[in-house]
Amino acid sequence: MRRLLTTLFVFSFGAMMTLSAAAQESSKPETGSMSNKQAAGTTMNDATFLKKAAQGGLTEVELGQLAVQKASSEEVKKFGQRMVDDHSKANEQLKQVAEQEHVQVPTELNAKDKATKARLEKLSGDQFDKAYMSDMVKDHRKDVAEFAHESKMAKNPAVKSFAQQTLPTLKEHLKQAEQIAPKAEQGSKSSGK
Numbered sequence: 001m002r003r004l005l006t007t008l009f010v011f012s013f014g015a016m017m018t019l020s021a022a023a024q025e026s027s028k029p030e031t032g033s034m035s036n037k038q039a040a041g042t043t044m045n046d047a048t049f050l051k052k053a054a055q056g057g058l059t060e061v062e063l064g065q066l067a068v069q070k071a072s073s074e075e076v077k078k079f080g081q082r083m084v085d086d087h088s089k090a091n092e093q094l095k096q097v098a099e100q101e102h103v104q105v106p107t108e109l110n111a112k113d114k115a116t117k118a119r120l121e122k123l124s125g126d127q128f129d130k131a132y133m134s135d136m137v138k139d140h141r142k143d144v145a146e147f148a149h150e151s152k153m154a155k156n157p158a159v160k161s162f163a164q165q166t167l168p169t170l171k172e173h174l175k176q177a178e179q180i181a182p183k184a185e186q187g188s189k190s191s192g193k
Contacts, residue, residue: 046159047103049150053166054094054105056143059113060087066117067132072125075180076133083136086173090166097162129184137181140174 060083067080098105109117116135123131147167154160 043155046150046154046156047101049146049154049163050094050098050101050103050159051105052146053162054091054098055110055113056139057087057091057094058106058109059116060084060139061091062109062113062117063120063132063135066120067128070120070124070128071132073129073180073184076129076184079136079176079180080132082176083173086169090169093162093165097158100158101156126184130181133177133181133184136177137174140170140177143170144174 064080064083064087068077068084071077071080095105120128120132120135144167147163147170150163151160151167154163
């Protein structure tokens with residue numbers, strides 16, 4: 001009887017180990033085709049962040065180009081050019097991270113950002129400067145908050161690193177926008193528009 005129990009125990013233990021190994025193997029991510037899947041370690045929040053950051057970066061570049069063309073203040077024109085330069089560079093880094101993590105990011109403005117651009121295109125002079133800088137302050141406050149959150153909370157190391165590297169530049173943009181916006185506001189009031 002004791003021999004029978006020992007044999008049953010050994011057999012049961014062996015069966016459990018085999019099932020456990022099989023379960024672990026099936027839970028491993030596939031290493032083959034991940035072209036349409038997010039990479040392991042990229043959470044839905046990280047992917048959403050990448051998509052929003054890409055959308056925001058595209059918008060900053062397009063609105064910056066508009067500021068270079070339409071702004072009346074030299075300071076606003078320079079700020080617009082800085083947006084084009086800095087956000088173009090960040091957009092390239094973001095594309096590399098997104099590609100590496102198999103996250104598809106937008107390549108054109110969404111409806112809301114197109115509407116903002118259309119609204120700004122209708123303005124000129126001091127009115128443009130005021131509206132553009134007001135938008136830049138609001139956008140960069142939101143961006144700084146989102147990047148600060150992601151730089152702490154991202155699960156994916158590449159996404160976290162991108163957020164951490166980009167955050168100081170966004171803080172500089174916000175500081176600069178907050179310094180220029182009141183001047184643009186003054187310019188709009190003094191010209192009586």
